[in-house]
Amino acid sequence: MSDFMQQALDSAAASSPPWLQDWQRAGRQRWNASPLPGRKTEHWKYSSLQSLQQSFARAEPGDVELAAAGIDLPDFDGPRLVFINGYYSPLQSACELPEGVSIVRFADADEEQSRRIRAHLGLATGRDEPLFTALNDAALAEGVFLEFAPGARLSQPVHVVWVSANQAQAFSINQRLLVLCGESSSASVIEHFAGGIGGQRSFTNGVTELLLQAGATLCHYRLQLEQEAALHIGRVQARLATNATLNSFHLALGSELKRVDLVVDFCGEGGHCEVNGVYLPRGREHIDYHTCIEHRVPNCTSSETFRGIVGDDATAVFNGRIHIHRDAQKTRAELNNRNLLTSTRAEVNTKPELEIYADDVQCAHGATVAQLDEQALHYLRSRGVSRTEGEVMLSFGFINEVIESVRSAALRDYLQPMLASRFARDPALVGQAS
Amino acid sequence: MSQEHIDRAINREYAAGFVSAIDSDTLAPGLDEEVIQFISQKKGEPDWLLEWRLEAYRGFRQMEEPKWAHVHYPPIDLNAVSYYSSPRSMKDGPKSLDEVDPQLLETYAKLGIPLHEQEMLAGVAVDAVFDSVSVATTFRGKLAEAGVIFCPISEAVHSHPELVRKYLGSVVPRKDNYYAALNSAVFSDGSFVYIPRGVRCPMELSTYFRINEARTGQFERTLIIADEGSHVSYLEGCTAPMRDENQLHAAVVELVALDGAQIKYSTVQNWYPGDAQGRGGIYNFVTKRGVAHRDAKISWTQVETGSAVTWKYPSCILRGDNSVGEFYSVALTNNFQQADTGTKMIHLGKNTRSTIISKGISAGDSSNAYRGLVRMSPKATGARNYTQCDSLLIGHRCAAHTFPYIESRNPSAVVEHEATTSKVSDDQLYLCQQRGLDAEKAVSMIVNGFCKEVFKELPMEFAVEAGKLLEVSLEGSVG
Numbered sequence: 001m002s003d004f005m006q007q008a009l010d011s012a013a014a015s016s017p018p019w020l021q022d023w024q025r026a027g028r029q030r031w032n033a034s035p036l037p038g039r040k041t042e043h044w045k046y047s048s049l050q051s052l053q054q055s056f057a058r059a060e061p062g063d064v065e066l067a068a069a070g071i072d073l074p075d076f077d078g079p080r081l082v083f084i085n086g087y088y089s090p091l092q093s094a095c096e097l098p099e100g101v102s103i104v105r106f107a108d109a110d111e112e113q114s115r116r117i118r119a120h121l122g123l124a125t126g127r128d129e130p131l132f133t134a135l136n137d138a139a140l141a142e143g144v145f146l147e148f149a150p151g152a153r154l155s156q157p158v159h160v161v162w163v164s165a166n167q168a169q170a171f172s173i174n175q176r177l178l179v180l181c182g183e184s185s186s187a188s189v190i191e192h193f194a195g196g197i198g199g200q201r202s203f204t205n206g207v208t209e210l211l212l213q214a215g216a217t218l219c220h221y222r223l224q225l226e227q228e229a230a231l232h233i234g235r236v237q238a239r240l241a242t243n244a245t246l247n248s249f250h251l252a253l254g255s256e257l258k259r260v261d262l263v264v265d266f267c268g269e270g271g272h273c274e275v276n277g278v279y280l281p282r283g284r285e286h287i288d289y290h291t292c293i294e295h296r297v298p299n300c301t302s303s304e305t306f307r308g309i310v311g312d313d314a315t316a317v318f319n320g321r322i323h324i325h326r327d328a329q330k331t332r333a334e335l336n337n338r339n340l341l342t343s344t345r346a347e348v349n350t351k352p353e354l355e356i357y358a359d360d361v362q363c364a365h366g367a368t369v370a371q372l373d374e375q376a377l378h379y380l381r382s383r384g385v386s387r388t389e390g391e392v393m394l395s396f397g398f399i400n401e402v403i404e405s406v407r408s409a410a411l412r413d414y415l416q417p418m419l420a421s422r423f424a425r426d427p428a429l430v431g432q433a434s
Numbered sequence: 435m436s437q438e439h440i441d442r443a444i445n446r447e448y449a450a451g452f453v454s455a456i457d458s459d460t461l462a463p464g465l466d467e468e469v470i471q472f473i474s475q476k477k478g479e480p481d482w483l484l485e486w487r488l489e490a491y492r493g494f495r496q497m498e499e500p501k502w503a504h505v506h507y508p509p510i511d512l513n514a515v516s517y518y519s520s521p522r523s524m525k526d527g528p529k530s531l532d533e534v535d536p537q538l539l540e541t542y543a544k545l546g547i548p549l550h551e552q553e554m555l556a557g558v559a560v561d562a563v564f565d566s567v568s569v570a571t572t573f574r575g576k577l578a579e580a581g582v583i584f585c586p587i588s589e590a591v592h593s594h595p596e597l598v599r600k601y602l603g604s605v606v607p608r609k610d611n612y613y614a615a616l617n618s619a620v621f622s623d624g625s626f627v628y629i630p631r632g633v634r635c636p637m638e639l640s641t642y643f644r645i646n647e648a649r650t651g652q653f654e655r656t657l658i659i660a661d662e663g664s665h666v667s668y669l670e671g672c673t674a675p676m677r678d679e680n681q682l683h684a685a686v687v688e689l690v691a692l693d694g695a696q697i698k699y700s701t702v703q704n705w706y707p708g709d710a711q712g713r714g715g716i717y718n719f720v721t722k723r724g725v726a727h728r729d730a731k732i733s734w735t736q737v738e739t740g741s742a743v744t745w746k747y748p749s750c751i752l753r754g755d756n757s758v759g760e761f762y763s764v765a766l767t768n769n770f771q772q773a774d775t776g777t778k779m780i781h782l783g784k785n786t787r788s789t790i791i792s793k794g795i796s797a798g799d800s801s802n803a804y805r806g807l808v809r810m811s812p813k814a815t816g817a818r819n820y821t822q823c824d825s826l827l828i829g830h831r832c833a834a835h836t837f838p839y840i841e842s843r844n845p846s847a848v849v850e851h852e853a854t855t856s857k858v859s860d861d862q863l864y865l866c867q868q869r870g871l872d873a874e875k876a877v878s879m880i881v882n883g884f885c886k887e888v889f890k891e892l893p894m895e896f897a898v899e900a901g902k903l904l905e906v907s908l909e910g911s912v913g
Contacts, residue, residue, distance in 0.1 A: 042502070326831075327830070339842070341842060341845035343845060344812065344844065344845060345843075346845065347841070347842070347843045348841070348842045348843075349839070349840065349841045349842075351837065351838060351839050351840065352836075352838065352851070352853070353835070353836060353837050354834070354836040354853060354855055355835045356825070356827070356834045356835065357832075358827075359827035359828065359829060359832060359857040361857070362855075362856050363855040364853065364855070365836070365852070365853050366850075366851060366852040367838070367849070368849060368851070369840060369847070370845075371845040371846055
C-alpha cells in the first residue's frame with residue numbers, strides 16, 4: 001500500500017479512547033492490505049488518484065473567519081456545528097440544540113454513549129467496505145454522532161460545517177458523521193464543506209452514515225464548495241428501514257479531484273428516496289459522482305436526478321447504478337442525468353446502470369450530453385436578450401430546476417444567489433463567449 | 435491421438451492441394467505454435483499469413499481471459515479443443531429425417547421450413563440437398579457478372595491475396611482482445627466479400643447459400659469490403675437451429691465501408707442454448723466491428739435467441755465525416771441462457787450519426803445485459819447519437835441489466851440515451867385474453883410488438899421467420 005497517509009495515521013492512533021483504537025487498527029489493516037485503485041479498476045476508470053501521490057501531514061486545529069469563508073446561511077438561526085480541519089470549534093458553533101437532538105463527539109463519549117456509537121457505527125457501510133472507508137476507519141478520531149430521538153420533529157436543519165484552515169504543508173482531514181434518525185422522526189442535516197482558499201493543498205476523506213429507522217424522514221444536503229486545490233473523496237452511506245424517506249441533495253463545485261460515492265440501501269419495505277445533484281466543474285477540475293441505489297426489498301421507490309455543466313478543461317464523471325435484488329417486486333426506480341458541455345476541451349463520462357433481478361418492476365433511466373440549445377438561444381435573442389445573457393439564463397435555468405427541489409428555504413436562499421453570481425461571473429459555465 | 439501422431443501429421447509432406455480428402459483428419463486437442471503451422475500448412479496458406487497467425491498467437495499468450503462481462507460459466511480449457519478438422523462428409527449424418535431428433539423436427543415445422551431445407555439443416559445426406567447447392571451455383575454466376583467476389587476466405591487468400599492482405603486485421607487488430615487474438619491465430623474459415631466501386635450487389639448475400647462451406651467451424655472469420663459507393667446486404671445464420679458439436683465459438687467479423695459505401699449486416703443466431711436445466715449449449719464469444727469512411731453507412735441488425743452464453747458487441751468506427759452507424763438488436767434469453775451484448779459507436783468524423791435500438795427479453799432463469807459505448811471524440815463536431823434500450827421481463831427469476839457508457843468530448847455533439855425495464859403488463863395480457871387469445875399467444879404477440887422496431891430492419895422473409903422464432907424460443911416461459 002502506498003504510504004502517503006502513514007504520517008497522519010500514526011498521529012491519529014496516539015490520542016484516542018481504547019474502543020476507537022480497535023476500530024483504527026482494523027481499518028489500517030485493511031487499508032495496508034489493498035492496493036490503490038488504478039484506471040483498470042472499473043469504479044475508478046475515469047478518475048486518476050495521481051494527485052494523492054504526495055505526503056499528507058495530519059491536520060492541526062486552526063481558525064477561520066466563517067463570514068469571510070462565505071459559509072453563513074442568511075436568515076438561519078438553527079443549530080450549527082463547526083469543525084475546522086476536522087476539529088470541533090465550540091466558539092464558532094451555535095449549539096443550542098432543540099429538543100430531541102443530541103450530539104456527541106466520539107472522543108468525548110461516556111460509556112453509555114460509546115456503547116450506542118459502537119452499536120451503530122459501520123452499520124451502513126457494512127463489512128465489505130470500500131478502500132477509502134477503511135482509511136477513514138484507520139484515522140477515526142474526531143467522529144460525530146448526531147441522534148434524532150424517536151418522534152422528534154425539527155423545523156430547522158442542523159448545519160454541520162467542515163471547513164479547512166491553511167497550514168504550513170499539505171494535510172489530510174478525516175471526517176466522519178454518524179446520523180441516527182429514530183422511529184418516525186423528521187429532520188434535516190446540511191453538511192457544508194469549504195476551504196482550500198489560497199491554493200492550500202489538502203485531502204479530505206469523508207464518510208457520512210445515515211441510519212433511518214422505521215418511518216423516519218431525513219433531508220440530507222451535502223454541499224462541497226471547497227476550492228480547486230482541496231482534494232476530496234467522500235462517501236454517503238444510507239440505510240433505510242421500513243417506510244423511511246430520504247431526501248438527498250448534492251452540490252459540488254470542482255477541485256482537482258472530487259469523488260463522492262452515494263449508496264442508498266433499502267432494508268425495509270415502503271421506503272422512498274429522492275436524490276438530486278448538481279456539479280459544476282471548470283478550469284482543470286474533476287468531479288466524479290458514483291451513486292448506487294440498492295433495492296433489496298419490495299415496494300420501495302427511488303428517483304434520482306443529476307445535472308452538470310462542464311467548462312474549460314474540466315471533466316465530469318457520473319455513474320448511477322440501480323440494483324434491484326431478487327424478489328424486490330413492485331419497485332419503481334428512475335434515474336436521469338443531463339450534462340451541458342461548454343468548451344471544446346471539456347469531457348463528460350456518464351454511465352447510468354440498471355441491474356435487475358425481479359420482474360414486477362418499473363425502471364427507467366436516461367442520460368444526455370449536449371451543449372445549450374441553439375433554438376432556445378435564438379428565441380431569447382429574438383426577444384431582445386443578448387446572447388451572453390441568454391446563455392446565463394439557460395444555464396442557470398438548467399440547474400435551477402434541481403436547486404428548486406431543496407426543501408429548506410434558508411438553504412435555497414443561500415444557494416440561488418451564490419450560483420447565479422457564479423454564472424454571471426464565469427463565462428466558462430455559460431457557453432462559449434460569442 | 436498422441437503427440438507422436440501430431441508430429442507425424444505436421445511433418446507429413448503436403449501433397450494434395452489445399453483441400454484434404456482424408457476423412458479422419460482431425461487434429462488432437464491442444465494449442466501451440468505447431469498446431470498453427472499445421473493449420474496453415476493444411477490450408478496451403480502463404481508465408482505472410484502463417485506469420486500473421488503466429489504473431490496473433492504470441493499476443494494471445496500474453497493475454498488473460500476477459501472477466502468483465504456479466505456472464506458466468508465454468509472455465510474453458512482451450513487445450514481441450516481441437517483446432518483443425520477437415521470438412522466431414524455427409525455420410526456421417528442421419529440417413530433420413532426419421533433418424534433426426536423429433537423435437538428438432540417439431541421446431542422446423544413451427545418455423546415453416548420446407549422439407550428439403552429441414553433435411554439440409556439436420557445434416558441429412560440426401561439428394562434434396564443438392565437442389566440448394568445448385569441454387570447457390572446459379573447465384574454465384576449472377577454475382578460474378580456484377581463483379582462481386584463472394585467466396586470462402588481460405589479461397590480468397592489464394593485468389594485475391596492483395597485484398598485479403600490489405601484488409602485482414604485492419605478493423606479488428608490481431609491482438610484486439612483475448613478471443614479475437616485466438617481467432618486470428620487459428621481461424622478456420624468464413625466468408626470473404628468484395629463489392630467493386632459503385633456496384634450495388636444484385637442480391638442479398640447469405641451464408642445460407644454457401645451450403646457447401648456450411649461447416650466453417652468454430653473460429654469463423656468474415657471480411658467484407660465495400661468499395662467506394664457500393665452497396666451490400668449480408669445475412670448471417672438462419673432461424674433454424676443448427677446441428678453443431680462445438681461448444682466454443684469465437685468468430686471475428688470485419689467490415690470495411692469505403693467512401694460512400696453501405697453495408698447492412700443482419701444476423702439471426704439460434705445456436706443450441708442448452709437444455710431447460712442449463713446443461714450444455716454454445717458459448718458464443720464474437721468480435722464484430724466495422725469501419726465507416728466518408729459518407730459511408732454500416733448497419734448491424736441482430737436477432738439473438740440461441741447460445742448458452744453470448745458475448746458480442748458489433749461496433750462501428752465512424753471514421754469519415756458524415757458517416758452513419760446503426761445497431762438494431764433483439765436479444766432473447768430463456769431458461770439458463772446468459773447474454774451480454776450491445777454495441778460501440780466511436781464517433782471520430784464530423785457530423786457522424788448513430789442510432790442504437792436494443793430490445794432485450796429475459797424469461798425463465800436467464801440473464802440479459804445490454805452493454806454499450808458511445809464515444810464522441812474531440813473532432814466529432816456536430817455528431818449525434820440516439821440510444822434506446824428496453825428490457826422486457828417474463829417470470830420472476832430472470833434478470834435484465836443495462837450498462838451504457840457515454841463519453842463525450844465535444845460540446846457540439848449530442849448524445850441521448852434512454853432505457854426502460856418492465857414486465858409484460860397485466861393490463862395488456864388481460865385485454866388479449868379477453869379477446870380470446872390464450873396466455874402464451876398473447877405474450878408472444880406482445881413480445882413481437884415490443885421488437886417491431888428491430889424486425890422492420892430485417893429483410894422481409896427473415897423478419898417473418900424471426901417473429902416465429904421468438905414464439906418458439908419463449909415456449910414454456912408463460913403460465
